[in-house]
Amino acid sequence: MTHQPQATARQPAPGDRVMIGLSGGVDSAVAAHRLIEQGYRVEALFMKNWEEDDAPGYCAAAQDLADATAVAQRLGIALRTVNFATEYWDQVFESFLADYRALRTPNPDVLCNREIKFRAFLDHALGLGADWIATGHYARITRDSDGCRLRLCADPNKDQTYFLYLLDQSQLGHALFPLADLTKPQVRTIARGLGLDNAEKRDSTGICFIGERRFRDFLARYLPREPGPIETPDGRRLGEHQGLTYYTIGQRQGLGVGGVLGGTDAPWFVAAKDPGRNALILVQGGDHPLLQSQSLAADHLHWIRGLPPGPLPFPCEARLRHRQPLQACIITMISDQGCEVRFVEPQRAVAPGQAVVFYAGDTCLGGATVERAMSP
Template identity: 70%
Template sequence: MNHESLSKNPKRVMIGLSGGVDSAVAAHLLLEQGHEVEALFMKNWEEDDEAGYCAAAEDLADAEAVAERLGIRLHRVNFATEYWDHVFDSFLREYQALRTPNPDVLCNKEIKFAAFLDHALGLGAEAIATGHYARILRDDSGSRLLRCADEDKDQTYFLHLLDQAQLSRALFPLHGLTKTEVRALARRLGFANAAKKDSTGICFIGERRFRDFLARYLPREPGPIETPEGKQIGEHQGLAYYTLGQRQGLGVGGIAEGREAPWYVVAKDVAGNRLVVAQDTHHPLLMSNGLQGLRPHWIRGAPPPSLPFRCRCRLRHRQPLQVCDLVATTEDSCEVRFAEPQRAVTPGQSIVFYQEEECLGGAVIERGRSD
């Protein structure tokens, strides 16, 4: 097997330079490996407020400073139309359906490893690189996506929709480094963004007052907040703005067993437009023994050869790996059983499967099952 074999043969590589410290250090490492490196800054969001424009301008300035320091050419491209059509429109449809989507997953598939890859190849690149924390192992059967050295930063969860064609052209130079090591290297290299905060929030849109942002595109439909027993204790602003397991931003308080205790979203009653909450972090309504998934994707092109298949999974980024059994899978759906009940199995999010270090693929969660 040949780990990151592309990195051992000098190539014309286009690095996605975001203005952050990860892609900056990744660009430096590519140069150290002898590649001919150019960079691309992607602008992917137009519908914005003044604060957002300032953030985008700051990111561009940081990317320009890194490119200048490394002596590499920086290209600029606007993928706002592609982002809206292939990521944000789906994001809104999912919220309208009262699901909780993960735009970072689709963003990687459609923008960073599709639009960016196509554009880079058109500019003469042979491969693309990003600052993702993940590894690629290549052998005669294809490319495998593996977890990285920094388990806390591992981003394979967000990359599970990539396919063989995309991985065959990809490089992840940070695969062997921890975030602490990346920042230390950035300081030694004199990068001005060495201490820059990691980007958070919606992919390419950034941090927002989420409810206010979503209300620009989806109408508010207030309704009652109730306990599982049917007692109304408040009013919600619209079921689309809440997710299973949520604790913050509910606007209710109360006493449980003679003491103050937080409330958690345990269910959404779509027919009655009710948000159901309880003062129990592991309320039975929050727990699932398994789930039904939609549109399973297998990175190596095919599901496991025999079922049931024992593996591990994640239901959210940074969750410790959980033991599960893939009981059934078709082109359109899959069924999973957990070895231990799981909390807040959220429709619209992703379940991602692992065997040892390898990320096998994943599926969109349709619903949790407690039977």
């Protein structure tokens, strides 16, 4: 069963059947509780999406399922399980690896939201008779006669609209975000009051659905190590890297470069990759000119409402990473799916493959994938 676009956004109402994605974490647990309080008929679904390894300390899927089961029992709701490992591999992980092979820095959470949480999960839930799906994302949806708007949530430190910019009207039209008006400390307080065992469980980090691990070692299982020289922009050799795929623009940690004779003590940062010579280019100081870009080219442009919010060139705000303060910019189309984004202030460490996400006030408009940075 596939979901279809809606011309007018339907409003949720008590008594509607909601399937919540229960991950085992505190956010989805409190989201489920709030739905119950609001009068919805709530069921839960636990998704397992990674089967390549289940070593302790990595995915910890078994522990997450145990936590989700305990939450469902505490709240008195039914819990189903589903395995989307094939969909995750085909729709998310293969793209993730392809980007790294192309020396880009992908953001798998963005694709994972579109393809797994709001496509595979949504279709599965609707097929089971649900009216809505819900998740523990920190974001807000408003609905009117023109459709759905994705908006910033109450907690600016947790807002996740950056990771949701690829969603469309059909996906948002079936989604509920019960944590929209809460901060993370408030969520934990509610969980403690409910006696949930996962009230203090720390937030998950790492790759979406794969978890925390030694990233370079993990990537080396799928992409070969190809060592090469680490150099300064003027060609001085600083050492040897393990493979250009393992580094991202702006990276500071894990470079294996100490002080340089006659140099300063300023930290080193990745400024560029030279695939022709398999060289990694480093500069000193986070404000080095080679780390600054006044504009960027982006492709795969996506508007949440389906169309640009106004005539282009279009002034708005954007962010290049989660939690970055919004930056004033102007968007100009350069192809059917490509645009140039010019910022009022230069931006640091623009990395190809990452997302640039657009906003107007508290509304997320959509975004695009960074293709290349442009110098000031």
